[in-house]
Amino acid sequence: MPEDLNWAIGGEAGDGIDSTGKIFAQALSRAGRHVFTSKDFASRIRGGYTAYKVRTAVDRVESVVDRLDVLIALTERTIDENMNELHEGSVIIYDGERTTMQNVEIPDEMIGLEVPLKRLAEEAGGAIMANVVALGAACEVTGFPIENLDESLEKRFGDKGEAIVENNKKAARAGQEFVQAEYDHDYGYSLETTDNDYVLLNGDEAIGMGAIAAGCRFYSGYPITPATDVMEYMTGRVDQFGGKVVQAEDELAAINMALGAARAGARAMTATSGPGIDLMTETFGLVATTETPLVICDVMRSGPSTGMPTKQEQGDLNMALYGGHGEIPRFVVTPTNISECFWKTVEAFNLAEKYQTPVFLVSDLALAVTEQTFAPETFDMDEVEIERGKVVDEDDIDGWQNEKEQFQPHFPSADGVSPRTFPGTSGGAHMTTGLEHDALGRRTEDTEVREEQVEKRERKVETAREQEDWDYREFGDPDADTLVVSWGSNEGAMREGLEMLADEGLDVRFISVPYIFPRPDLSEEIEAAEQTIVVECNATGQFADVIEHDVLERVDRVNKYDGVRFKADELAEEIKDAVAEETEVSA
Amino acid sequence: MSSDIRFTDFKSDKQPTWCPGCGDFGTMNGMMKALAETGNDPDNTFVVAGIGCSGKIGTYMHSYALHGVHGRALPVGIGVKLANPDLEVMVAGGDGDGYSIGAGHFIHAVRRNVDMTYVVMDNRIYGLTKGQASPTSREDFETSTSPDGPNQPPVNPKALALSAGATFIAQSFSSNSQRHAQLVQEAIEHDGFGFVNVYSPCVTFNDVDTYDYFRDTIQDLEETDHDETDADQAKDKILDGDKEYMGVLYRDDDSVPFDEREGFDQNMSEIPDGAPEGAMDLVREFY
Numbered sequence: 001m002p003e004d005l006n007w008a009i010g011g012e013a014g015d016g017i018d019s020t021g022k023i024f025a026q027a028l029s030r031a032g033r034h035v036f037t038s039k040d041f042a043s044r045i046r047g048g049y050t051a052y053k054v055r056t057a058v059d060r061v062e063s064v065v066d067r068l069d070v071l072i073a074l075t076e077r078t079i080d081e082n083m084n085e086l087h088e089g090s091v092i093i094y095d096g097e098r099t100t101m102q103n104v105e106i107p108d109e110m111i112g113l114e115v116p117l118k119r120l121a122e123e124a125g126g127a128i129m130a131n132v133v134a135l136g137a138a139c140e141v142t143g144f145p146i147e148n149l150d151e152s153l154e155k156r157f158g159d160k161g162e163a164i165v166e167n168n169k170k171a172a173r174a175g176q177e178f179v180q181a182e183y184d185h186d187y188g189y190s191l192e193t194t195d196n197d198y199v200l201l202n203g204d205e206a207i208g209m210g211a212i213a214a215g216c217r218f219y220s221g222y223p224i225t226p227a228t229d230v231m232e233y234m235t236g237r238v239d240q241f242g243g244k245v246v247q248a249e250d251e252l253a254a255i256n257m258a259l260g261a262a263r264a265g266a267r268a269m270t271a272t273s274g275p276g277i278d279l280m281t282e283t284f285g286l287v288a289t290t291e292t293p294l295v296i297c298d299v300m301r302s303g304p305s306t307g308m309p310t311k312q313e314q315g316d317l318n319m320a321l322y323g324g325h326g327e328i329p330r331f332v333v334t335p336t337n338i339s340e341c342f343w344k345t346v347e348a349f350n351l352a353e354k355y356q357t358p359v360f361l362v363s364d365l366a367l368a369v370t371e372q373t374f375a376p377e378t379f380d381m382d383e384v385e386i387e388r389g390k391v392v393d394e395d396d397i398d399g400w401q402n403e404k405e406q407f408q409p410h411f412p413s414a415d416g417v418s419p420r421t422f423p424g425t426s427g428g429a430h431m432t433t434g435l436e437h438d439a440l441g442r443r444t445e446d447t448e449v450r451e452e453q454v455e456k457r458e459r460k461v462e463t464a465r466e467q468e469d470w471d472y473r474e475f476g477d478p479d480a481d482t483l484v485v486s487w488g489s490n491e492g493a494m495r496e497g498l499e500m501l502a503d504e505g506l507d508v509r510f511i512s513v514p515y516i517f518p519r520p521d522l523s524e525e526i527e528a529a530e531q532t533i534v535v536e537c538n539a540t541g542q543f544a545d546v547i548e549h550d551v552l553e554r555v556d557r558v559n560k561y562d563g564v565r566f567k568a569d570e571l572a573e574e575i576k577d578a579v580a581e582e583t584e585v586s587a
Numbered sequence: 588m589s590s591d592i593r594f595t596d597f598k599s600d601k602q603p604t605w606c607p608g609c610g611d612f613g614t615m616n617g618m619m620k621a622l623a624e625t626g627n628d629p630d631n632t633f634v635v636a637g638i639g640c641s642g643k644i645g646t647y648m649h650s651y652a653l654h655g656v657h658g659r660a661l662p663v664g665i666g667v668k669l670a671n672p673d674l675e676v677m678v679a680g681g682d683g684d685g686y687s688i689g690a691g692h693f694i695h696a697v698r699r700n701v702d703m704t705y706v707v708m709d710n711r712i713y714g715l716t717k718g719q720a721s722p723t724s725r726e727d728f729e730t731s732t733s734p735d736g737p738n739q740p741p742v743n744p745k746a747l748a749l750s751a752g753a754t755f756i757a758q759s760f761s762s763n764s765q766r767h768a769q770l771v772q773e774a775i776e777h778d779g780f781g782f783v784n785v786y787s788p789c790v791t792f793n794d795v796d797t798y799d800y801f802r803d804t805i806q807d808l809e810e811t812d813h814d815e816t817d818a819d820q821a822k823d824k825i826l827d828g829d830k831e832y833m834g835v836l837y838r839d840d841d842s843v844p845f846d847e848r849e850g851f852d853q854n855m856s857e858i859p860d861g862a863p864e865g866a867m868d869l870v871r872e873f874y
Contacts, residue, residue, distance in 0.1 A: 030874065199873035209869050215858035218670050220662075241863045242853045244669065249695040253662035256655065260635070260666020263653055264674065265856025268666070286656050379870045381862035404600070422856045423651040423667070423674050429629040431599075431645045433654035442601060442646055 004057030005142060005189060006067050009134065010082065011074025014046035019156065020072075020131040021052025022371075024138065025200060027152040028056045029373045031144070032194030036061040036492075037202075037371040038565075040081070043225065043309045049077050058192055062337075062492035063568045064370075069189070070141055072134045076104055086110060091187055093137050095130070113137065113183060120174040125167035132168050136175025143190035146176050199376050203341040203367030203489075206379075207297060208233030210345030211269050213384045216295070217243035218261035218268040220254045222276060225309045226368040227299035230271040251279035255296065259283060262292045265422030267349050271297035271361075274316055275306060277323070284324035284358055286434040288457065291410065291418055293352035293389070295345070297361040299368045300488075302563045311563025312365045314488050317542040320360040321517055329457045331359045331464070332516040336473065336491040338372045340514055342379055351468070354389040355417060355460045362516070364537070366489035366565035392419040397427045406430070408439040412452050416459025461518065470515045472522075477507040482579055483529035484510045485522065485555075487543050489565060490535050496568035501575060508575065516543070523551045531582045533558055533575060537565065556582060594623040597632070599649040605640060610787030610798075613761035614708050615644055617785075618677065620764075621771035622650075627675045634677050635664040637689065639715050640789075641681035641708040658689030661696040661705065668703050670855040672846050675775065676703040683713050686722040686742045693744070697751040697780055702844035704774045704781040707744065708761070710789035711796045718792035728795060744784055745825040745836060749818070754779040754842035756821065757835045760801050761787040766833065773835060779842035786831070801831060808834030816840055 009021050021037065029035045033056045040051040053068070055061050068085040071078065073094045079086075086092070088109040094101050096114035106112030115137045117130040124133070132153070139146040153168045201209070208230045211219065219238060221231045235245045243266075248254035254270045261268040272280065277298045287294045300316045302308035320332045331351050335344040341363060348359040392400055392407075400419040401407055409430045410418050421428030432441035438449050473491070476484075476498045486494055491512040501508055509529065513519060526532045526547070532555040534544035541557040548555055558574045560566055597619035605611050622632055632650040636642040638657035645652035651674075655663050664678035685693050685707045696705065712730065713719040720733040723744070727736035748756050755777040759770045767785065774781025786801050813834065814820050821837035824830075846852075 197874075199870055201873040205873070212869060213862040213866050215863070217853075217855035217858065218666065220666065237869065239850075240865075243855065244849065244851060246665075246669065248662065249691055252659055253665075253692055253695070256659040256662035257666035257669075259655075260653075260663035260668075261670035261855065262666075263651075263663070264633070264667045264670035265854070266670035267855075267858060268670070282656055283659065290653065376867075376870045376874075381866040381870070384862035384866070386858065386860050423633050423671060424631055424854070426630050429632075429649060429651050431634075431648075431650075431652035431654065433645065434656055435654065 003059070004055055004061055005069050005191060006053065006055050006065065007070045007138065007142070008051050008053040008068055008082065009072040009074070009131065010040070010049065010051030010078030012047050013041065013044055013050045015074050016131050017050050017052050020135065021054060023149070023152045023156050024135055025054045025371060026155065027149045028054065028144070028191070029198045029200040030151055031148040032196035032198065033058060033191065034060050034198070035200055035371065035373045036063065038064045039369050041310050049075070049081050051078065051081070056191065058194060062495050064565070065569050066567050070138055072138060076101060079104065089188070091141050093134055093141070111185065111187070113141070113179060115175060115178055117175070120178060121171050124171035124174050129168055129171035132171040133175035136172030137179045139172070140176040140179040141187045141189065145193060146172060148193060197376065198373040200371050200373050201338065202229065202369060202371045203335070203338045203363055204229030204299065205233045206338050206341035207271065207345045207361070207363060208237070209379065210342040211295070211349070212238050212241055212243070213342070213381055214267060214346040214349040215386055216267045216269050216349060217241070218258065218266040219243070219270065220246040220248045220257035220261070221270050221272060222248050222251050222254050224273045224276045226301055226365045227271045227273045227276070227297065229368060230297065230299070251276040252282065255280040255283045258294055259287055259292055262294050263423070267353070269295040269297060271299060273299050273301050274303045277316060277319060281323045284330070285326055285328050287358040288328045288330060289434055290432045291356040291457070293356050294358050295348045295352050295361055296358055297363065300362065300364040308563045312537055312565045313561060313563065314364050314537040315542070316362065317516060317538070320362050321546070329357050329461050330517065331355070331357060332362060333359060334362045334487050334514055334516055335367065336488060336512045336514050338367060339374055339378045341367055344514060346384055350385070350387045351464070354387050355464050356389065356420060357460060362488070364489050390417050390419050392421050392425070392428065394426045397421065397425065401427070402440070406440055409441050410437060410453060410456070411439045412456040415463040416456050417463065465518045470518045470520050472514070472520045473512045474510065475512070476510040478509055480507040480509040481530040482506070482508045482575070483525060483532045484508055484535055484575060485513060485532060485547065486535040487513045487516060488536070490537065490571070493566040493568045493571045494535060497572035497575060500569060500572040504576070506576060506579060516546070519546070521550065522547060526551050526553060526555070531556060531579065533578050535566070535571065537561065592623050592628045594619040597622055597629055597648050597650060599647055601646050603647045604643065606791045608790040609640070610710060610761040610789070611640055611644070611708050613764055613767065614706065614785050614787045615647060617759070617761065617764055617767035617771050618679070618706055619648060620768040621775055622675065622677070624768070624772050625775045631673065632675045632677065633664070633667045634679065635660045635667065636679045637681070637684035639681040639684050639713070641679055641684060644679045658684050658687070659692065660684065661689060661692040664703055665696060665699065665701050668701050669846060669851045672851055673854055678703065678705045680705070680707050682707060682709045682711060682721045682723040686744050690722070690742070694747060694751045697748050697753045697782065699845045700752070700754055700779045700842065702779055702846050704771065704783070706771060706783045706785060708787035709784050710787050710793055712789050712793040714789045714792055725795065743825065748782050749821060749825055749837060753782055753837065754839040755781040755835070756837045757783045758832050759783050759785040760805055760833050761785050762798055762802070763833065766807065770835065777838065777842065779839070779844045805831045805833050808832055808836070
């Protein structure tokens, strides 16, 4: 019996796959089990194939694996799509009475449970509850106490009235009882519940929550997969804290509105994905040269162009590092897991205001659309610190004025950080421009002033390099010969992969980097290792490039660019191959 | 806000580099007069400009100001106003900035109806790049990039505005300083998006749409029986291709600005030192 269970519901988009999966995932989470969810989905509203997958264990789970133990298949295609993950003893729940499912053939080594989902739902009060009947059947198969489903059903259907909730509970039980009565089988699962207290959320939600916690009051954006959840999360919630979300007419407007709000003194953010980032690129330099604090979040998906909107990729790193003409001082922060989506967002706002620069918060689809359980204290709001940087008010403004009592918003201070006044501050009126400017913010082409301002802006980055901790997270065996480095969402799969590799006798040191610029200096670590492998979801190894540049040493690469995130077992295999290749070369 | 603010308080000590005789001098002076007249001062005023000759305005005025990228001044202004509704926000642009590269923002700013003022210095040519056709250039206007004329009808910004649901549309002429300042003032006082298109002649590159041309043809709506609250009358005047008008073409007295409708009533620059009170509820929601 596996230590953890991999469960999925699949069908056509529009079949209620997401909400059904979420009801089950939340029930598991509330029952004190760890949960890690993932989604297979296509860029369409109805039809096609879509699935919601849940991995659950009592111990923490950090990634998805290539295994499916229980599958609720609402369409034949769902079975085909998942055949490579199904194994001997996998249970497939399906409605054999559906005309499209009558010819389903379940492979001999698997267990097919034919459950009349629709008929049982009708008997319980309505065909619409067919998925809930399936959930009841799944409870029976997995040994998950069905009472634990009730609270999720209440949460999901509570708005529709008590009768609907009761009908759903009835429907779930009808599924459970049908399996009990018709199939006398021990499936070998018994999902224990615990007293642990968990919350279940995805990376986009964590970013939105982090933004609100950090005092973000203004969010402007334009809908795009997979960043839209950030906007949807903030809509309605930020209002409770005095903020607002504005849906702009396009990404150009979105970033410029956010820039305007930031100039007015608000903590402001916009979030988008690759194609939207392209449009926003025009304004990156303006944000940087006007020294406006702004958090620009890119939730990456497969590119180039519109690429694969619902698939994973980490292909925008070069954009974040180099996007925009001219030289743009900036920070690039890359959360490596869902809790970091929260904390790095908080940090991004502090960095933006302390150094008055654009901060690119680069997340990815794998973080955005998957949910994971956390103890609520993981997001301890008392730990949130707000640093607004060098904000000047009416009382100390004269210290930043010139002899003509003009405020100097771009004063070339020793640390490169300028004083900042919010509009409305008496004596602080000033102009600033995307043109090169002097300390007063006025246009100049004077060579000396130009040099002074370029150096001043760069100095902020140097100051930040010295003052902030650009650290990394480390896992595995610190003395291992093999060093694996990754950024972004690969951390989870790699952490589990480490254990698999260790079981096979291969010890690995793993470094997960949440900062791309500035970034930790890994020279010593790379020098200490016999082999360095950089893992990332792109074809060219964009992060491997910058690391090679740092250490002037060739690193090995494990790249994945099929649109799917790394899975723990797959990654362990890839690392093993890379190590074997290196051994061959040196031998 | 002090009551002894004069329009010269909005002047910076920087001398404009506009060509001698440029219409933009008059346009800017009128804006400063209107700001002073409506009780604003430089510290509560935010001026946003885009690119082109018009974009230089923030340098010559004294206020909080931002000179942005081409065509995007309106979204910046909207962001400023929504984040701090106490500010008086004025966006200045040109016909290229506003009706070509920024045309999409223009339409959406009009329909959003945020309580701010948009002044467009319309000289019907690209001046700063030395004389190419602009979206408001005449169909047969010969320029370096349109030797036979653009061969397409000019954009009619006032018609765009009216069709997008504008609540205030005025046409002004920079050379008539008193009337111009008065129209900008009305736009500021209007509850919603006050749009003023200003004929602001380019003396260097446009020898067709000159001061003389406008002086000879323009008709002040004050001298007619135009009812500015009547959308049908506004439509007739705006679509009248034979005449240039000056004055308020349309005003919706029932306008309720976006900021008011949507409850933007806080200065968002004020935030607590840590996470806001009750933030832990945000986490609990994921239970």
